[in-house]
Amino acid sequence: MSGITKRYGQFLAVDDVSLNITPGEFITLLGPSGSGKTTLLNLIAGFHKIDGGQILVDGRPIHNVPTHKRGFGMVFQSYALFPNMTVTQNVGFPLRMAGADRETTERRVAETLEIMRLSEHAQKSPSQMSGGQQQRVAIARAIVMRPKVVLMDEPLSALDRRLRESIQIELRDLHQTLGSTILFVTHDQGEALTMSDRIAVLNAGRIVQIDTPVNIYRHPSNRFVASFVGESNLVEAEIVQKRGDMMTLRNKAGYVFNAQSRSAIDVGRAMVLVRPERITISNEAGANSVPVKVTSALFLGEILRIEAQMEGGETLLIRCTDSGHRGLPAVGDVLHASWGASDCWVLS
Numbered sequence: 400m401s402g403i404t405k406r407y408g409q410f411l412a413v414d415d416v417s418l419n420i421t422p423g424e425f426i427t428l429l430g431p432s433g434s435g436k437t438t439l440l441n442l443i444a445g446f447h448k449i450d451g452g453q454i455l456v457d458g459r460p461i462h463n464v465p466t467h468k469r470g471f472g473m474v475f476q477s478y479a480l481f482p483n484m485t486v487t488q489n490v491g492f493p494l495r496m497a498g499a500d501r502e503t504t505e506r507r508v509a510e511t512l513e514i515m516r517l518s519e520h521a522q523k524s525p526s527q528m529s530g531g532q533q534q535r536v537a538i539a540r541a542i543v544m545r546p547k548v549v550l551m552d553e554p555l556s557a558l559d560r561r562l563r564e565s566i567q568i569e570l571r572d573l574h575q576t577l578g579s580t581i582l583f584v585t586h587d588q589g590e591a592l593t594m595s596d597r598i599a600v601l602n603a604g605r606i607v608q609i610d611t612p613v614n615i616y617r618h619p620s621n622r623f624v625a626s627f628v629g630e631s632n633l634v635e636a637e638i639v640q641k642r643g644d645m646m647t648l649r650n651k652a653g654y655v656f657n658a659q660s661r662s663a664i665d666v667g668r669a670m671v672l673v674r675p676e677r678i679t680i681s682n683e684a685g686a687n688s689v690p691v692k693v694t695s696a697l698f699l700g701e702i703l704r705i706e707a708q709m710e711g712g713e714t715l716l717i718r719c720t721d722s723g724h725r726g727l728p729a730v731g732d733v734l735h736a737s738w739g740a741s742d743c744w745v746l747s
């Protein structure tokens with residue numbers, strides 16, 4: 400799709416969005432509430448008309464094709480099952496609408512229930528099932544026609560965390576089994592990182608970065624993506640030197656360190672991202688460390704979550720394992736923090 404625009408009155412909900420999706424890809428639209436994810440999905444589904452740009456499927460424009468003829472499978476946040484039909488009838492509904500004969504319908508429904516591990520619930524009605532089971536029925540209904548493209552709008556957000564995580568894995572496996580293109584909408588960055596081949600991050604109606612989960616996390620293109628995806632420390636620093644993809648910087652506390660950079664800027668101030676789990680702490684000062692004063696320390700089971708202030712006043716969030724049984728530092732303790740050049744990324 401290219402140059403997609405959608406206005407509600409004067410308000411620009413989707414602003415010049417271009418996105419090429421490879422067949423078979425699992426691609427996620429990730430962004431905060433109101434960033435335009437659902438609007439974009441609805442434009443692709445055909446529920447709304449676009450104001451500008453074009454959407455092509457296999458090279459053909461689909462603007463004038465009605466929703467039911469686009470051939471997309473769809474799953475929504477609310478399961479939207481027919482309450483008066485059994486699971487079998489719900490899943491078979493698209494086949495009956497398409498005029499499939501009884502034998503084909505029965506076979507395809509049985510296969511799909513098997514894939515979604517729902518066979519034992521075939522004769523139940525939706526009200527006799529849990530939220531997770533109902534959402535699996537909705538997914539089964541969306542894939543029963545084996546569509547080339549499945550659109551999913553926050554399908555797991557009504558489920559509790561454990562269930563969400565187990566259906567995330569099921570959905571990934573299902574994607575491998577079916578080979579369909581999946582376009583998935585979520586505001587949950589963890590979900591996007593776990594499931595996607597690529598993530599398109601949206602902010603205020605625009606795509607601000609499209610990349611693999613690893614690159615979105617390690618090499619965010621700007622401050623918004625760095626803060627929205629994962630926890631981040633943004634450290635302000637003065638550029639000392641730039642050599643190719645490496646930069647030497649000095650922060651307010653006087654800590655001189657190297658960082659990776661694809662930024663065009665090579666003088667003045669820069670904003671540097673250091674993820675909390677990439678910071679090493681020690682009780683001893685080292686050649687390459689900065690002293691920090693602990694302002695908060697929490698024991699979270701497998702990890703310690705520490706907040707500590709550098710001399711320049713900036714606070715660092717640190718997540719480290721309790722492997723050395725060093726115990727929880729006390730508020731006011733002075734520790735020494737450091738990070739490696741490959742753990743540090745200069746934002747453009």
Ligand code: ATP
Nearest residue numbers: 407410412430431432433434435436437438439586
């Ligand atoms: P959420 O995660 O909360 O669902 P979203 O990223 O999916 O958010 P959209 O639902 O696409 O966001 O909304 C994008 C913007 O467009 C929002 O500011 C919303 O208020 C506005 N909007 C959406 N639908 C309409 C409408 N029918 N009329 C006017 N404004 C709308």
